[in-house]
Amino acid sequence: MSAFSAVKILHAHPSLAVRSSAAESSSNKPKPSFPSSPSSPFNSTNPSSSSSSLSSSPLRGNRRRPILAVSSDVVSKKQQQRPPLVATPAVTREESLELYEDMILGRTFEDMCAQMYYRGKMFGFVHLYNGQEAVSTGFIKLLSRADSVVSTYRDHVHALSKGVPARAVMAELFGKATGCCRGQGGSMHMFSAEHNLLGGFAFIGEGIPVATGAAFTSKYRYEVLKESNPNGLDVTLAFFGDGTCNNGQFFECLNMAQLWKLPIVFVVENNLWAIGMSHLRSTSDPEIWKKGPAFGMPGVHVDGMDVLKVREVAKEAIERARRGEGPTLVECETYRFRGHSLADPDELRKPDEKAHYATRDPITALKKYILEHNLASESELKTIEKKIDDEIEEAVEFADSSPHPPRSQLLENVFADPKGFGIGPDGKYRCEDPKFTQGTAQV
Amino acid sequence: MLGVARRKIACESIPAAILGQALQRIRPLGSILPRNYSNGAKEMMVREALNSALDEEMSADPKVFLMGEEVGEYQGAYKITKGLLEKYGPDRVLDTPITEAGFTGIGVGAAYHGLRPIVEFMTFNFSMQAIDHIINSAAKTNYMSAGQISVPIVFRGPNGAAAGVGAQHSQCYAAWYAHVPGLKVLSPYSAEDARGLLKAAIRDPDPVVFLENELLYGESFPVSAEVLDSSFCLPIGKAKIEREGKHVTITAFSKMVGYALKAAEILSKEGISAEVINLRSIRPLDRATINASVRKTNRLVTVEEGFPQHGVGAEICMSVVEESFEYLDAPVERISGADVPMPYAANLERLAVPQVEDIVRAAKRACYRSVPMAATA
Numbered sequence: 001m002s003a004f005s006a007v008k009i010l011h012a013h014p015s016l017a018v019r020s021s022a023a024e025s026s027s028n029k030p031k032p033s034f035p036s037s038p039s040s041p042f043n044s045t046n047p048s049s050s051s052s053s054l055s056s057s058p059l060r061g062n063r064r065r066p067i068l069a070v071s072s073d074v075v076s077k078k079q080q081q082r083p084p085l086v087a088t089p090a091v092t093r094e095e096s097l098e099l100y101e102d103m104i105l106g107r108t109f110e111d112m113c114a115q116m117y118y119r120g121k122m123f124g125f126v127h128l129y130n131g132q133e134a135v136s137t138g139f140i141k142l143l144s145r146a147d148s149v150v151s152t153y154r155d156h157v158h159a160l161s162k163g164v165p166a167r168a169v170m171a172e173l174f175g176k177a178t179g180c181c182r183g184q185g186g187s188m189h190m191f192s193a194e195h196n197l198l199g200g201f202a203f204i205g206e207g208i209p210v211a212t213g214a215a216f217t218s219k220y221r222y223e224v225l226k227e228s229n230p231n232g233l234d235v236t237l238a239f240f241g242d243g244t245c246n247n248g249q250f251f252e253c254l255n256m257a258q259l260w261k262l263p264i265v266f267v268v269e270n271n272l273w274a275i276g277m278s279h280l281r282s283t284s285d286p287e288i289w290k291k292g293p294a295f296g297m298p299g300v301h302v303d304g305m306d307v308l309k310v311r312e313v314a315k316e317a318i319e320r321a322r323r324g325e326g327p328t329l330v331e332c333e334t335y336r337f338r339g340h341s342l343a344d345p346d347e348l349r350k351p352d353e354k355a356h357y358a359t360r361d362p363i364t365a366l367k368k369y370i371l372e373h374n375l376a377s378e379s380e381l382k383t384i385e386k387k388i389d390d391e392i393e394e395a396v397e398f399a400d401s402s403p404h405p406p407r408s409q410l411l412e413n414v415f416a417d418p419k420g421f422g423i424g425p426d427g428k429y430r431c432e433d434p435k436f437t438q439g440t441a442q443v
Numbered sequence: 444m445l446g447v448a449r450r451k452i453a454c455e456s457i458p459a460a461i462l463g464q465a466l467q468r469i470r471p472l473g474s475i476l477p478r479n480y481s482n483g484a485k486e487m488m489v490r491e492a493l494n495s496a497l498d499e500e501m502s503a504d505p506k507v508f509l510m511g512e513e514v515g516e517y518q519g520a521y522k523i524t525k526g527l528l529e530k531y532g533p534d535r536v537l538d539t540p541i542t543e544a545g546f547t548g549i550g551v552g553a554a555y556h557g558l559r560p561i562v563e564f565m566t567f568n569f570s571m572q573a574i575d576h577i578i579n580s581a582a583k584t585n586y587m588s589a590g591q592i593s594v595p596i597v598f599r600g601p602n603g604a605a606a607g608v609g610a611q612h613s614q615c616y617a618a619w620y621a622h623v624p625g626l627k628v629l630s631p632y633s634a635e636d637a638r639g640l641l642k643a644a645i646r647d648p649d650p651v652v653f654l655e656n657e658l659l660y661g662e663s664f665p666v667s668a669e670v671l672d673s674s675f676c677l678p679i680g681k682a683k684i685e686r687e688g689k690h691v692t693i694t695a696f697s698k699m700v701g702y703a704l705k706a707a708e709i710l711s712k713e714g715i716s717a718e719v720i721n722l723r724s725i726r727p728l729d730r731a732t733i734n735a736s737v738r739k740t741n742r743l744v745t746v747e748e749g750f751p752q753h754g755v756g757a758e759i760c761m762s763v764v765e766e767s768f769e770y771l772d773a774p775v776e777r778i779s780g781a782d783v784p785m786p787y788a789a790n791l792e793r794l795a796v797p798q799v800e801d802i803v804r805a806a807k808r809a810c811y812r813s814v815p816m817a818a819t820a
Contacts, residue, residue: 148556182589191588198555198592199584203575209548210580216549217556224534225505252545259540413586414624416593416648 089373090308096366096375097384099307102141103133103363104388106157109166110338112392113156113173117342121400122173125202126187129157131305131337134362135269136161138310139237142318146229148196148236150211153188154269154336155200158239163195167395176402183405184413204240205247208266211238212253215264215327232322233263240267243274245288254295254329263321265314266292268331269304275340276348292329304332305360308369335360484665492634492666493523493655496641497561499673501531504559507645510537510546511563511600520565521601521660547573547598551580554596559645564600567616567654574619581650582625595648599641602630602654603697603748604796610784615749617696620652621726621758627679628725630654632700633664636723639677647679654725656697682729684736688718691806692736694759695746696722699797703746706802715810725755730762737763741772742809746802751779776805 091099110128117126129136132154140149140161151158159169164180172179173187180192190200198214201207215236221227244250245268257264268288272279280286292299302313310332317328335357339346370376487495501507508531513520515528515538528536539546543564550560564570570577581594604613621628627649631637637655644651669675685700686707695703700721707717718736722729737743743763745756756777763775781795 150552181587181591184589185587189587191584191592193588193591198552199580199588201580203579206548206575206580209545209576210552210555212545213549213552213554214556215552217553217558220508220534220553220558224508249544249548252540252542253548255540256542256545256549413590415627416585416590416595 089369089375090312091375093375096370097380098141099137099311100363100366100370100376100381101384101388102137102161103307103366104385105160105166105391106133106136107363108385108388108392109156109160109169109395112170112396114338114342116173116396122187123175124186125153125341125343126173127154127341128338129154129336131357131361132269132271132334133157134307134310134366135239135267135304135332135334138307139239139265139267139314139318142311142314143235143237144231146196146234147318148198148211148214148234149239150198150207150214150236151190151200151239152204152207152241152244153200153202154241155188155190155197159190159192159195159197159200162192162197164190164192164197165395166391167398168192170392170395171399171402174399174402175404176399177405177409178398178402182409184409204244205249208238208240208244208250208253211236212257212262212264215257215262215321216260218263219260219324233324235318235321236262236264237318238264238266239269241274242268242270242272242279242288243277243282244268245291246283251291251295254291254297254327257327258295258297261324261326263324264327265317265321266327266329268329269334270331271334271336273336273340273349275344278348287331289329289331297327297329299329299331301331301333304334305357305362305365307362307366337361484667485671486663487634487638487666487670488661488663489631489634489637489655490521490523490660492637493641493660494525494527496638496645497524497527498530500642500645501527501535503673504645505535506557507559507561508535508537508553509561509563510539510550512539512541512565514538514563519563521657523655523660524563543569543572544576547576548580550596551576551584551594554581554594554650555584555592557595559595559597561597561599561645564598566605566612566657567600567602568612568614570598570600570616577620577626577650577652578623582623584625585649586625593648594650597641597644597647597651597653599644599653599655601657601660603656604780604785604792605657607787607789607792608785609787613785615654615747615780616652617654617725617747618749618754618758620654621728621755622753623726625650626726627651628654629679629723630656630696630725631723632659632685632697632721634666635664635670636677636683636721638666638670639675640679640723643676643679646676651679654697659698659701662701677723680724680727680729682723682732683721684718684732685721686717686719688716688740690716690740691742691744691809692718692720692733692740693744693746693802693806694720694722694733694756696725696755697748699746699748702797702799703802705799706806709799709803710806713807715806717806722755728758728762730766733759734763734767737767738770741770742806743771744776744778744802744805744809746778746797748780748796751777751782754779773809776809778802778805 106129110130113122113126113128116122136157140158149158149162156169160166168180169190172181172183172185172190175183177183180190185191185200188200188202190197198210199207218234218236222229222233270279270288274282289299289301300313303309313330317330320328337358367381370381371378497509509524509527514524515533515536518525524536547562550562553560577598581596585593602617603615617628617630620626627647629640629644629651631640641653644653685704688707693703693707700719703719707719710717718740720733720736745759747755749755756779760775760777763771778797778801780797783795785795786792
């Protein structure tokens with residue numbers, strides 16, 4: 001599949017053809033969005049600051065690659081034409097504050113989860129999202145309520161970004177009846193029909209076909225049921241990690257999504273590690289974005305630590321899907337600051353790698369951007385942080401004071417149709433037994 | 444006309460590119476010629492029954508759609524979905540690539556959003572590639588989401604042994620799927636069962652595993668006018684007593700019901716009146732009917748085609764022991780397939796699957812024995 005098919009989908013830019021040399025020298029020009037980050041430990045020859053996959057691919061040196069579509073690079077190209085210090089910011093003030101608040105919410109929530117876990121209030125498997133907030137915020141804040149999100153076990157922040165209240169998520173993690181799934185799902189199984197959050201799946205790769213099915217429904221509603229939607233098709237986002245990209249279901253869905261032109265965006269949160277398995281050790285070709293063009297869809301690589309770049313790419317991919325042009329594969333290079341889960345001692349990752357990514361913290365970077373472009377003052381940002389702190393404290397109190405699920409809840413909701421639950425010894429349907437919801441059925 | 448149609452179907456399926464198509468050649472002779480009853484009751488093949496049920500449900504509700512391998516242009520690997528592509532178009536009858544895990548997951552995701560997919564597996568053996576989705580993302584979701592997201596999906600296809608298809612194409616999955624809370628598992632026998640249960644399954648808001656049988660597809664059964672009505676539905680979770688009896692209860696599902704009925708005929712000539720129960724629904728199991736019958740006859744023989752250990756018969760036996768122990772006059776007899784992967788050679792295959800004689804022998808054992816291992820004259 002020619003790489004140019006990927007290029008033509010996004011805006012064709014006249015200087016795109018000379019990017020291979022321009023990108024190298026782009027580090028000499030002042031960066032329009034974020035300050036340059038120091039060179040990645042993986043890429044010794046190119047300072048890997050721009051989001052172009054040519055220069056910031058963490059895995060190769062100067063190897064020549066075909067040109068492919070990276071809209072964020074187009075953005076930086078546009079902005080390089082302006083004088084550096086008065087560069088027009090890529091977002092409005094309101095948008096930037098919304099993004100900041102969402103990322104702070106995600107970070108504070110996850111930090112509180114860690115505290116609660118070590119105090120014994122939370123249990124089982126808890127997988128935290130610290131460091132990856134830019135991906136969740138960058139993508140999900142562009143969605144409307146009717147769009148769907150499907151995630152993995154690392155789903156707390158996806159739920160929060162999609163609009164599930166923090167108190168509902170916290171109560172769910174504590175296993176209380178007021179949780180978003182009444183305590184029946186847990187950390188790895190966040191569902192919210194109201195917010196179109198379709199889970200929370202423990203098996204990697206399991207959410208991808210489900211997301212493809214949700215996208216299928218969107219298209220089916222439009223074409224067969226003839227439901228009209230002035231905004232275009234409802235889009236589904238599937239979030240998953242680098243380890244999932246070796247799984248068979250991933251490829252099956254790339255094929256079918258492109259075959260049927262489904263309105264879905266496959267978002268790879270490549271944090272380079274699958275528990276203790278490094279992405280480079282487990283994958284024959286570690287550049288995941290390449291797997292998109294192999295199936296006929298555009299594959300895009302973006303710096304996942306930079307929320308504005310992620311947002312630009314997300315905008316383009318989501319708009320494509322809405323217009324009915326089909327799926328996109330977006331690889332976000334990101335990093336998780338904590339271990340795989342709270343039970344992971346995280347011994348295999350090198351301290352200097354962690355230190356490098358800590359300097360690229362997306363929240364610090366956005367804060368710097370906002371202050372440099374005078375979108376808000378320091379005190380306004382502090383107010384937001386305080387507000388979020390209070391919200392999280394309130395969520396913990398709410399969860400603490402919520403009741404545990406009643407005994408009768410054990411047998412409820414196995415089926416949507418309670419009659420299917422079975423026939424009791426008296427020949428009547430069990431659900432008609434007056435004591436059914438009090439849990440006197442044999443447990 | 445029906446006979447011509449059947450012969451045409453047989454000819455179309457001869458190019459044996461698809462697994463299992465070779466089985467079309469093995470047809471019970473009786474099904475080629477329509478049996479006309481003097482009372483004029485209409486006869487329907489199980490295949491037609493399933494096809495008509497799919498057709499009617501698809502036309503009644505535009506949210507119902509079909510997906511599977513060869514369901515469209517090939518008219519269905521076993522011709523169950525014949526004519527549906529022409530009628531409803533490629534948007535509602537989807538030919539999928541050979542990606543069970545992928546397309547089953549897609550069906551589940553579509554069901555999350557309120558569509559009503561019918562996912563066809565060419566045989567349920569292939570469902571093992573997709574079993575993660577059937578169990579983890581379909582069966583458990585209503586529970587995990589505390590009722591927010593229900594999954595109104597039907598997984599259907601042929602189950603169990605066919606003829607000479609070898610070990611990887613012959614397993615019976617009734618016990619596997621019936622083990623899981625959150626699934627409903629149905630297994631029809633006659634055309635009436637097929638129609639009623641499939642319609643009920645499609646209308647049901649929960650995931651249903653619908654286990655058909657390939658060798659039954661070509662068999663005809665008499666159907667009443669009520670069955671042909673477009674709103675005909677059978678209740679899920681209720682068994683049917685196919686034949687009333689006094690001395691021994693025989694439970695069976697799918698093809699084994701036919702065998703059990705033949706065994707009952709043979710037994711009746713020897714003075715043993717057998718009551719044959721067609722389970723219809725494996726999960727939820729109709730324990731009430733089974734126990735009521737055992738309390739009447741005091742003896743039980745369970746018949747199934749699958750492997751014996753942890754099978755459907757084991758569950759039925761336990762249910763009877765729990766609820767009707769004092770009524771049992773003899774140990775429960777369990778007939779099942781042999782505890783080996785299905786062999787290929789025709790004579791070995793015959794030994795690995797229950798036959799009518801096995802059921803007759805077991806029923807006799809249950810009738811003549813009131814203490815274990817004591818032989819009476």
